[in-house]
Amino acid sequence: MSEAAIGTVRIRSPLGEFWRRFMRRRVALFAGVAILVLVLAAIFAPWIAPYDATTPDYGNVLSGPSFAHLAGTDVFGRDIFSRIIWGGRVSLTVGFVSVALGCAVGMALGVVSGFAGGFLDSLIMRFCDVLLAFPGILLAIAVVAVLGPGISNVVYAIAVFSMPVFARLVRGSTLALKETVYVQAARSIGVRALPLIVYHILPGTLPGVIVYLSLRIGTSILTAAALSFIGLGAQPPSPEWGAMLSDGRSYLGVADHLTVFPGLAIFVTVLAFNLLGDGLRDALDQKLR
């Protein structure tokens, strides 16, 4: 073999390899860009939204889409396009915060469960079984029934039912990682439990966690919108997509823009997170292709 041929062999890091595969998935990449646009729109809502989200304009109620009001106005004459942009703040915040909370607690419990084993493991896993014994939205409704309706309580409610998903996932990867050569090696040279978990095990669990993060954020946004739709989430006049859909129910067939645009906003956002999650999973796991 010539020197030149040897020189062309490139060894990619797992991260680089993953990135290269991910970049090839155009749909997921597009979804990622869409999420970025949604996030930027939510952050810069005060500058982008053409009107205020909560100020009524009684001279201009229920008007259809026009150049002045791209998505029309609602019963109070509020600009629906502006309310959707502001509503993105609510939905994305709920999605990110609730899942981050559930993920942090779930990862901690999962890694302890998998690492410690024995009684602690059984205890944590049975606890997760019990939480998983409630269908997600029911658990959320129970939490809201205790804490009272409102968007911040919805965040806790969703965090509670995201937690066991991450705990199980991380426990599974921890069990597998515990047997790997590098963890065994670190153990044998006397690395203590905490650094072992933080530096050697947790990073290994991240790929699966990232996939689930994306998928769970989509689910959380959907659940939060559903709770607001049935009146247990965001309270008026707060612009929330699910609550806006609920407001528009009485005007079906009369003023469809009241329900079409908020519905579209939820759908596109959740779809983007699901497509991104699918793309990440496929890039990590070659088995499916």
Next chain:
Amino acid sequence: MLAFILRRLAGTVLVLLTVSVFVFGFVRLLPGDPARLVAGPDATAEDVAAVRAEMGLEGSIWRQYAHYLSQTLRGDFGRSAKTRQPVVAEIGARFMPTLWLTLIAMGWSTLFGLAVGVLSGVKRGRWQDQTAMVLAVSGVSFPSFWLGLLLIDLFSVRLGWLPTGGDESWRSFVLPSITLGAGVAAVLARFTRSAFVDVAAEDYVRTARAKGVPERGVIWKHALRNALIPVVTMIGLEFGFLLGGSIVVETVFAWPGLGRLLIDSVSFRDYPVIQAEILLFSTEFVLINLVVDVLYAVVNPEIRLR
């Protein structure tokens, strides 16, 4: 096999007991005095004391739980704070509409989801697969309450073909069951496809092809039968999620079922009904999981031996 079922049954009882502790603790976690809330603002001290006794909020926490558990096991869930009727009667009246809706939604979505999933798996990478999977990922992301509103808008308001709500005739079932089942059909289609694709890559499928089994036989006998094993579990889980999903869909269609009763109870703070409903929903969910696990062990002996 019997040992496996007994072991799972014991686990289920344990989970249900813990759920009952959660549901029991639920009212005691509430801010303020639940008895006063239930009795109403004009209630006298004696009224509140009577309600407290009725709700089992007297004595030590252990005695309260023992009382709660024995009443629950005898099917006594107290009286609704709103209607003063026994909770059992309230729930009983709402049970069948929800069960029927859930069964019909489950039926069509399972058949449809499996068919689409298998078609996609067989035609992997072709246009049928791509179209089906685009539809499926959209179905997973589609808010059921919006789908319900769109269907009402088209078929009830504009075309006038189907009623917007209630459960008077078979026509009332069409829109709610489509709305409720759509998400499940999408999940099952995706899941069946990926199970099928996994199995199709197995050595025994290649062996079957190599020894000259016709393609039809490879798909139906070798690939599909094995692919369906994880799908069975998924169907059971989705059934549980349908129970949760019915809460939202019943609100859209003014369906006189358990879901809407729960939402009304939460708005009214009718705690005895909320408690009983949460217990009922989670018991159903846990029992379905038990049945699924046993079925899974029947089709897959490896699980039994573990």
